[in-house]
Amino acid sequence: ELSVVQWSSSGGLVAYSDSRSQPDEVPASIKKKVVVLGTGWAGTSFLKDLDASMYDVQVVSPRNYFAFTPLLPSVTCGTVEARSIVEPVRNIIKKRNGEIQFWEADCLKIDAENNKIFCKANFDNNTVGSEEFSLEYDYLVVAVGAQVNTFNTPGVKENCHFLKDLEDAQRLRRTVIDCFEKAVLPDLTEEERRTNLHFVIVGGGPTGVEFAAELHDFLIEDLVNIYPTVKDLVKISVVQSGDHILNTFDERISSFAEQKFSRDGIEVQTGCRVVSVSDKEITMKMKPTGELCSIPHGLVLWSTGISTRPVVKDFMEQIGQGKRRILATNEWLRVKETENVYALGDCATIDQRKIMDDIVAIFEAADTDNSGTLTMVEFRAVVDDIIARYPQVETYLNNQHLGDLTDLLKDAMSEDKKEVDIEGFKKAIHLVDSQTTSLPATAQVAGQQGKYLAKCFNRKNQCKEHPEGPRRFAGPGGTRHFFAPFRYKHFGQFAPLGGEQAAAELPGDWVSMGHSTQWLWYSVYASKQVSWRTRMLVVSDWTRRFIFGRDSSRI
16 A cells, blocks of 8 residues: 655656556555655656555656656757657556646655655746645655766856756757857857857767767758858867766777767867866866866757755755765665665665675575585575575676576585585675676666566565565575565667767677667667657657758747
């Protein structure tokens, strides 16, 4: 039993299903309140799979729509229209079992001690009545996403564009056109025209690279015909603090992207750290030499990572996580130091428990005859629970090309005795925790987390009676966790590079690059749309662009 309220924004890839079983509805008098904060990938995925007939569900978000954020770079240059990638939240929740209430407002504060949130609606027009309200909850699902990380660099907030949400993309689109319109005004010097047409992207990750590629295509395919007098004055620069762009991808993709950008005339400056941004210049420090240099710009896109939102930071202070950089949850997505608050998507990270923290408990659980040593038979009895409880084990085995966890134990066993003591067991297992990594802040991760948590909520009562999770090594002997921990499954990632070419990193260490990969990108992104309406709109936008080109109107 639950009641839900939601508030968030984030990005990713996930497929949604409208089908679900319909158990007997829980009487309204005993439904628990679940409050969901956010309508990004995590929140929307949670809502789409939650059986709302079991709970009193409420959603709080400053935006009354879900945006398909992987296509935001396409919006900046008119390849797709803004309304083609959004689905109203009320359209999504009206298809659910049971009633879900939605409130368009910002969550200002989470009162963890009293199970209450405080919200305020922000409307431009004068509205009658109070815009502030509070909501109580039995369970809180925090999916508010993250904000852009400026690293406190002077001038970034005042002089840079961002690409985190739909409003950012629309603002960026208008500014791109403004730069060209300014550049063709009479009485400007050539240097002033060049400055207006210098587009600088700070950050060589997927967002920055895709925007650079979209902008280059917009220039080559459309703007050269509309602004022929300044076509040779345009310059696109990508500034990256690391040694390569797309450094989270396979190095073959990173190299392919750099070579293609070089052929296209897109300047890539690596090893540069931005120290300040003014309305006319961006100042950088060259890492190898320590030299400072300033370059003029017409537009700067800042795309260098994310940081925690103030409302989440305040909540972290309340629950004793104030010294952490990001909100920490356990493997079941429940916020640590709380009993009824869950966090999904970009606003949180899973604090994976290390196997060495429980190594003694695991040894004792496996040592059924209390001999002080483990045989292979005893160890095999707990192997499945270990792999289910500690995801890093499977990652380590794959990286070491080992077929089974028992292979680690064989080397630790003595020749004459096929058994191992506690010290030998620790020695065999201790490297496994080196594979503990944080999940990337992507829409794919957020979508899978929302889907997982909804399944847990739907099966909460059944799993209390019949637990489905692995053995509790550190808890009461013989008991099991109610649910299996969240396990992320990576389906690959794309990097569109312009010129109808893309690169993709696919499961199984497969790498694909070129024109065929771009068509794979089209098909995947069309299929992952949240509704048939947006799917048709996006495909029609792509078709329109092929036939008529992009629209350069400043609207």
